[in-house]
Amino acid sequence: MTIINFQCKKCDTEFDCKTGEILFGDILSFEKEIICPKCGKLDKDEIALTELGQTRIGEIYISEENSVKQSILDLCDEEGTGFEAINDLDRSAFLPILFGIEEAIYLSYKKDSSLEDSKIIESLKKLRDNIFSDNTDYNDSENAIINKIKRVLELNSFSKRDVLLSISKVLNSVKLHRSTGGKKGYLSFISGFFNQLKTKKEEY
Ligand SMILES: [Zn+2]
Numbered sequence: 001m002t003i004i005n006f007q008c009k010k011c012d013t014e015f016d017c018k019t020g021e022i023l024f025g026d027i028l029s030f031e032k033e034i035i036c037p038k039c040g041k042l043d044k045d046e047i048a049l050t051e052l053g054q055t056r057i058g059e060i061y062i063s064e065e066n067s068v069k070q071s072i073l074d075l076c077d078e079e080g081t082g083f084e085a086i087n088d089l090d091r092s093a094f095l096p097i098l099f100g101i102e103e104a105i106y107l108s109y110k111k112d113s114s115l116e117d118s119k120i121i122e123s124l125k126k127l128r129d130n131i132f133s134d135n136t137d138y139n140d141s142e143n144a145i146i147n148k149i150k151r152v153l154e155l156n157s158f159s160k161r162d163v164l165l166s167i168s169k170v171l172n173s174v175k176l177h178r179s180t181g182g183k184k185g186y187l188s189f190i191s192g193f194f195n196q197l198k199t200k201k202e203e204y
Contacts, residue, residue, distance in 0.1 A: 002060065005053040008036035009046045021107060024061060031107070064147070072163065073132050075150055080159025086169045097152045097166040104148040105170075106194045108141035109187050115141070117178040117186045124171040128164060 002022060007014045013036055020031030027044065034042050049057060081093040091098075109115045123142045130136040131146070138146065149163065158166075177186035 002056075004030075004056055005050045006034060006036075007048045007050050007053075008039055008042060009048055010042070011036065011038045013038050014050050022057070022060060023111075024064070028057070031110075070150065071132075071134065072146065072150060072153065073160070075153035076160045076163060077157045078159065080157060080162040083162075083165075086165050094162065094166050094169070096156050097149060097158055097162065098169060100148040100152040101145055101166060101170045102190050103194065104145040105141070105187075106190045108144055109191065112141070115187060116183045117174055118183065120174050120186065121171065121178070124167055124174065128167045128171065131163065131167070132160065 002019050003016050004019050004022075005014060005016050015037050017034050018032055019034070022031070023029045029044070034047050036042050036046075039046075081090065083090045083093060086094050086098075105120055119141075123139070123145070126136070126138070127142060127145060131149075152158070153163075174186040177189045179185070181188060
């Protein structure tokens, strides 16, 4: 859970706020709303970082940079799960990486609601065919998926084959939901899933 120290530009109050995922673009953006204890929800131009907040952001940025520098290939293990395919019986072994890919897709869709399943299919095919080579240009949502996979690989043991199986598994899921649910069939499905998950988390 990331907590950052902010200052409200309206009332000068300093406060801690949970940010969720931090996106490092031209301007910082946060997954969650930033809420001043006095003024309530703040717009981007109404928040300032305190010195404490800046230090914390710097630390997070450096740790993300470091993980980004390592290639997916370097992060893969020889052995991995040892499974030949993802089926109902061994699916749980792949959950961290499947969940990571789907979460990255969900966050991209939250950022850009014009996304459609066909774009996701295109991206996943591109990743499946190129993820172990260095010289491919990726768009923002593809990079988000790659960075998520890297973070999963840092914490879990997966092989090259596991990574490819997982991408293919999600790809098939997108195709399936698109064929039954229309051009945003899959994106609606995972949004529902992650929103439900979020509500559950907040209940605890
Ligand atoms: Zn305020």
